[in-house]
Amino acid sequence: MAETRGLLERRHEPWITLPSFLWLVVLFTIPAAIVFAIAFKPSDPFGGIGAGWTLHTLRSLGDPNYPAILWRTVWLSVATTALCLVLATPTAYFMARVAQRWRPLLVLAIIVPFWTSFLVRIFAWKVVLHPEGPLKHALAALHLVPQDGSLLYHSGAVLLVLVYTELPFAILPLFAAAEKFDFRLLEAARDLGAGPFRSFWTVFLPGIRRGLITATLVTLIPALGSYVVPDLVGGPTSEMLGNKIAQRTFSDRNLPHASALSALLALAVLVPSVLAIAMSRRGEGGRGAKP
């Protein structure tokens, strides 16, 4: 890259880098390190952090409660991501192929829920799924749910609302990738004898590979850390890791325990992130799709 003289020369680099760099080191890196450190601290009875070091907190993660919660967190997040991708990919495909004049309107239609208050979107589902709400009445009338059954407060409701809150985040990167895709490649595939489904699968999907990786990350990671959705539409049988962290922090005031759970969540998030980085690296090798 050519170096411009006068404006932003090499010697200016520290001055323009340090403000954000130091801010993030102090308020992001150090707090993250503290989470891991406090996991090795005992709690004190007043809701603070005790003196000395202990492995007690980590050992308590072996409590039979936790594997169940961890497992539920993982399967709900994976299911959310899978459903989001299944819905978002055809939508992104359609948005990228639709006539140019419709595109801004469609993008706007996706962005509005994306920008709408997170709590409001969850609350809207609480209204729809409410025992006295319209959906329940309709389904009960059709005898699809028992009259006294509930649409709320179980894992199904959590999954539905997680998909609802994450779906716009999955569509946007996929649309960005699909918009750059050269659709003549699909025509070429058809010309060479591939059916519509096969050409979608072997040409389009590899073509938007980066978009798929991004979409997976931006849905999976927040889903793994979700707290508000299971808190508002889930019940005691659909608690996730996030709920436990909040519970240990606010109700039990056991900060070391909350730290240990957070460290566990951080590791759970790290795995897909590292995988994604490795996959996109491999993609840069320029290898084409296998037929």
Add this chain to the structure above:
Amino acid sequence: MPLTSAIGPQHHRSFEQGERVPAVSDFIQFENVSRQYGAVRAVDNVSLGIAKGEFFSLLGPSGCGKTTLLRMLAGFERPDSGRVLLDGVDITELPPERRKVNTIFQNYALFPHLSVRQNIGFGPTVAKRPRREVDEEVDKMLALIQMKDHADKRVDQISGGQKQRVAIARALINKPAVLLLDEPLAALDLKLRQRMLIELDMVHDQVGITFVFVTHDQGEAMSLADRVAVMNHGRIEQLGRPVEIYEAPQTSFVAAFIGDSNFFEGVVAEVTDVEHVLLRIDGFDDLRAFNDKGLHEGDRVFLSVRPEKIRISRDQPLGGPDHNTTRAVVDDVIYLGTHTRFWLRAGEYRIAVEQQHNRFVLDEQPIRWKDEVWLQWHVDDGFMLERYAESDEALMAIPPQRVGESNGALEDGGRG
């Protein structure tokens, strides 16, 4: 105007004649400048002098260092070593805003948030000239480039040709001592490019300042420049008037980059007289060539002959000591309207010949594939190269022998 200028003294033994350190009188002087990017020597110890008022062109393929050299003159790059002088003053450390040098950028770099008028007035305005004076100057410039009606348009509302005129006006309003042009025609389509070429020439004649013009298009360089420096791998391969560069290329790179050529490898069999030598080249009867290099018997040589210098005929032409005559078999015939290009085989060599159609072609009995024909060229039309590299042949538009054997130059989209 000095015709012989220089490359660094230490490069090639054979270059020692005709090379010189830039004269003190040169308006622009590069003194042994070098610039390295990582492992790449973008500019490799270049010394060059450009006279006042000259239209000078730096010509070469992308990555040859021509743009870096220009940017050093503009002040956007610092040389790692060496000096740049303008009118005898060392400007190497002077920032761009303090040099009496202005640039026409490749994409014109017009400010998209300013109108045509504000773009042209940018220089005088930042120089804090009085508002009224700036307006007057801008009006004059608008009249000069015939864009008074477009003064208040935004730059994305005007055409490519108009953009170039605005870029020229924006530079010239500052009355620079030197105008630098970085491939200013590259963004235009062919027709417009030809028109702007003429406009540039007229502007140069009108303002009379020094122009330094960077291009990869030999046609642009040839038609506009008083002198051309052909660059390759950060060095100047050859410097001279366009006609010298074309008619007397010193290296296979120059011969192949500017037009096409045939290369023959052989040894000097005999120095026949003061001016000529007899060559021994495999597959040919003794060929003679003009000896301007003072070669001796036994020296290895590379002979270059331009395709249009060779005449082709069915019947044996009259010989004589001034001509080389040889037989060849036609491999390929390509009719190109103004001329026909023949590919012939003689011994191990594939020879390109171009024949102008200055008569009505249909009346002649045409030369066809597999015909055995005669080739002839004047001994003075063969040039001994000072340097030859086989890779340079890829620069020419030689058709592939078979499908798949295409050469690099064609895949790059060929050259202007």
Add this chain to the structure above:
Amino acid sequence: MKRSATPFAITVAVLAFFYLPIVVLVVNSFNASRFGGEWSGFTLQWYRKLLESPDIWHALGNTLTIAVFATIGSTVLGTTAAFALDRYRSRLQDAHYLLVYAPLVIPEILLGISLLLFFVALKVELSYVTIVLAHVTFCVSYVAMVVLGRLQDFDWSLVEAAQDLGASPWVTARDVVLPLLAPGIAAGALLAFTLSVDDFVITFFTAGPGTTTLPLRIYSMIKHGSPPLINALSTLLLALTTTTVWLSQRLLKEAR
């Protein structure tokens, strides 16, 4: 080539899925029935009640104040970060990029708890100040990414052109770089503002007792309060969001 109807059908279904709950919510905000099971007549009483709730307006005021400070802080830091990331290639920038990127891919709850533990460890009392510090921290990354995207399209030869025409570095920055990047920086600032206004999780962890913001208030209303009031409040927020989105789209269009 005949195109499959499946993508179209799925897109329609997705849009219906997006807007169905929102429509139910908006309609119910004008419904006289308290539970919204059935329509019992049009009313504006919920909006009137909303206007008469001083605690909501107090919370809104806090939210906006926090958002203004968070936006200013994160826009300055995010813009300088973007310039550094765009202009330099070095080890320092590799680390810098990692620092800027990481908060984007980490669940909010981890950011929230780590900041809470950080403040507890330093014995800093939780207050509006800690909320602003937290908001700046996660907004910096978003602003930096938006501005970085703009910078990648930025034609640096314009800077050279300005210098070539005699502009000093300061004049170049003021008259060329800033005007051209203003829409991008504004878009980043707008994003930071909306993120700050909307944030619940991180605020929840870094807010002290007695501190309240609009999302905190809405959360406790959802947990304990009256649904029709939230319907009305949500409808107002939706109207606000739509206007903001529309405005930002216009800003971005102007930038092109």
